Amino acid sequence: MMLELTWPQILGWRLRRQFVAGADGPDVVSVARRLCGVQAQVASSAQLAVAVRSARPDPGEIDRALWTDRTLVKTWLMRGGTLHLVPADELAGLCSALATLRSWEKGSWQRGHGVTAAEIAAVIEAVPEALKGAPLTREELVDEVVALTGEAHLREALTSGWGALLKPLSRLGELCYGPPREGKVTFTSPRSWVPGWPGALPPQEEAGVRVLRAFLGAHGPATPEMFDTWLFGGVAKKAVLKGWVKALAPELVEVRADDGTTLLALAEHADDLAAARPSADVHLLPGFDQFILGAPRSLAPLLPPSLKPKVSRQAGWISPVVVHEGRVAGVWEAKNGAITLDLAAPVPQDALDRALTRMRLLLGPAAA
Numbered sequence: 001m002m003l004e005l006t007w008p009q010i011l012g013w014r015l016r017r018q019f020v021a022g023a024d025g026p027d028v029v030s031v032a033r034r035l036c037g038v039q040a041q042v043a044s045s046a047q048l049a050v051a052v053r054s055a056r057p058d059p060g061e062i063d064r065a066l067w068t069d070r071t072l073v074k075t076w077l078m079r080g081g082t083l084h085l086v087p088a089d090e091l092a093g094l095c096s097a098l099a100t101l102r103s104w105e106k107g108s109w110q111r112g113h114g115v116t117a118a119e120i121a122a123v124i125e126a127v128p129e130a131l132k133g134a135p136l137t138r139e140e141l142v143d144e145v146v147a148l149t150g151e152a153h154l155r156e157a158l159t160s161g162w163g164a165l166l167k168p169l170s171r172l173g174e175l176c177y178g179p180p181r182e183g184k185v186t187f188t189s190p191r192s193w194v195p196g197w198p199g200a201l202p203p204q205e206e207a208g209v210r211v212l213r214a215f216l217g218a219h220g221p222a223t224p225e226m227f228d229t230w231l232f233g234g235v236a237k238k239a240v241l242k243g244w245v246k247a248l249a250p251e252l253v254e255v256r257a258d259d260g261t262t263l264l265a266l267a268e269h270a271d272d273l274a275a276a277r278p279s280a281d282v283h284l285l286p287g288f289d290q291f292i293l294g295a296p297r298s299l300a301p302l303l304p305p306s307l308k309p310k311v312s313r314q315a316g317w318i319s320p321v322v323v324h325e326g327r328v329a330g331v332w333e334a335k336n337g338a339i340t341l342d343l344a345a346p347v348p349q350d351a352l353d354r355a356l357t358r359m360r361l362l363l364g365p366a367a368a
Contacts, residue, residue, distance in 0.1 A: 003221075003270060006258040007301035008278035010221055011326025013269075015279050017218050018291055019053035020323075023358075028054075028061045029071050029087050035290040036214050036230075037084040037094075040074055045320075046085055048286035051362045067179040070195055075176035079233040081167035088194045090214075095173035096207035100240045101232055104168040113164050114157050122149045123158070123165055128174045128189060135178030135186035135193075138163075173201055208244040213251065213266065219294035221255040221263035221273070229296045259301065282351040283323045284332055284339075284359045292318055292328070303328050307344050322347065322355075334363055 012021070018035060019025035025034070031053050032038050040046040051057040062085065065072035073091050077084045077098060086094060103109045104120050115123075123145060130136065130144035142158045158165050166187070169175035178188035191197050201207070215227050224245050228236040245252075245264070253270050255263040265273055285291055295302050297312045310331050311319050322330040322343060330343035339356060 001253050001267075001270070003253060003255045003265065003274060004258075005221070005255055005273060005276070006278070008326055009273070009276045010255075010257065010263075011302060012279040013273055013276040014219065014291065014294075015281075015283070015323075015326055016276075020283055020285070020291060021279055021281060023053060024055050025050070025053040026055060028058075028065050028085075032072060032085050033087045033090065033214075034218050035294075036211070036218060037077065037086040038290060039288045039293060040083045040085045042288060045287045045289070048362060049289050052283070052285060052359075057362060066177075070193065073176050073190070073194060075190075076163065076167045076170040078231055081164075081170065089196065091176070091190060091194060092173055092198050092201050093207040093210050095171055096201040096204050097211045097231070098171045099173075099201070100204050100208065100237060101235065102168075103235075115154070115165065119149075119151060119154060120165065120168070122151060123154065124168060124172070124174075127166070127169045128191075131175065131187065131189040132192070135181070135188040137181060137184045137186050141166075141187055204240075205243060205247060208240065209247045212244050212248055215294070216252075216264060216266050217269070218290075220269070221257075221265035222295075223261070223263055226296055226299075230294055257301075279326050280348075280351070281324075282329075282347050282355045284355045285321050285323060287320045288318045289321065291323070292321060301327065304344070307331075310342065310344075322352075324348075324351070334359075339363075 015021040019031055025031040028050050031050050038046050038049050047059065047062060050062060062072065066074055071088050072085050073088045074083065074085055076082065077086065077094055110117055110120060126145045126148040129148055130141055136144065142155055145158060146152055146155050166175060173190055175187055176190050176193060178186035178193065180186065211231065212227055215230065216222060219230065224241055228234055228241055251267055252264050253267045255265050257263060292311065297303060297308055303311055307328055311321060311328060313319060319331040320333065321328045322332055322341065324345065324347040329345040329347050330341060332342065333340045339359060
């Protein structure tokens with residue numbers, strides 16, 4: 001079975017699936033689950049990404065889910081270790097899938113981070129031991145690791161590089177963020193922090209298939225390469241990726257887009273996709289939004305090449321965007337209590353006004 005779809009149809013479907021069209025996400029965990037995680041490198045962007053999708057935006061919901069209910073977890077995961085919010089009951093599966101790529105075992109990674117194979121192995125062994133007790137600040141964790149390994153020179157590497165030496169532990173399911181203490185970040189072990197944490201991570205193929213299925217449910221139809229770019233930054237082991245696609249094949253249908261690209265979609269969504277219509281709405285989405293991050297920056301039907309430098313900026317910065325008909329039409333910025341637009345394509349004024357009014361409400365009195 002081959003579906004024939006236009007990119008405006010596909011992008012309109014994604015807007016609905018991702019709770020953007022309708023803004024009907026029931027709660028933060030449901031939104032994070034549907035999106036396969038919310039990037040949280042910038043906390044305010046994560047907050048806004050959830051709010052624009054929520055039926056009842058609640059500024060305190062993320063913190064309650066993280067630190068009181070423990071239904072959400074904050075840790076380094078996708079694309080080499082970018083900070084994300086993910087449902088607690090999905091973390092073990094994500095870790096299992098991500099652990100198929102053990103970049104820290106490569107000599108190039110070790111040289112780039114100033115450690116030997118033996119030293120990173122010692123860190124990986126020491127961190128779980130250090131986190132058996134109460135959550136630790138980064139400084140406390142470094143002290144414990146240095147004491148356990150006897151390698152004082154690791155202190156500098158462990159306290160620099162945005163947590164680079166700790167990121168392998170998060171992908172192995174041995175470390176996640178704990179509740180802040182006096183304004184400082186803490187780290188803890190998912191084993192003690194996450195309710196119902198399994199005795200062992202699920203089998204990697206089973207976990208990978210589950211992650212691929214979830215991705216296609218929000219960011220599909222897509223190619224395996226698009227999935228790889230989102231999850232691994234485009235460097236997945238090809239045999240692993242091919243195995244996951246093959247295992248999921250009975251649940252898939254092919255989609256041919258109007259630019260000739262062959263994509264994969266879940267068969268359960270075939271009828272809904274076939275009935276999808278292009279979106280006429282205008283949406284303001286925050287920086288680092290999953291609607292943009294779930295697709296490669298080279299996807300011209302979503303991100304016109306002329307706008308790419310304004311959206312995908314230096315140091316991995318992803319700008320807030322204005323979306324019309326499912327396509328990026330410009331960027332925006334909230335500054336000094338005002339929203340400034342930089343549009344590269346015309347958008348209907350009444351739809352834009354509605355989007356601006358909603359965003360001002362979400363941003364609060366300063367932007368109202």
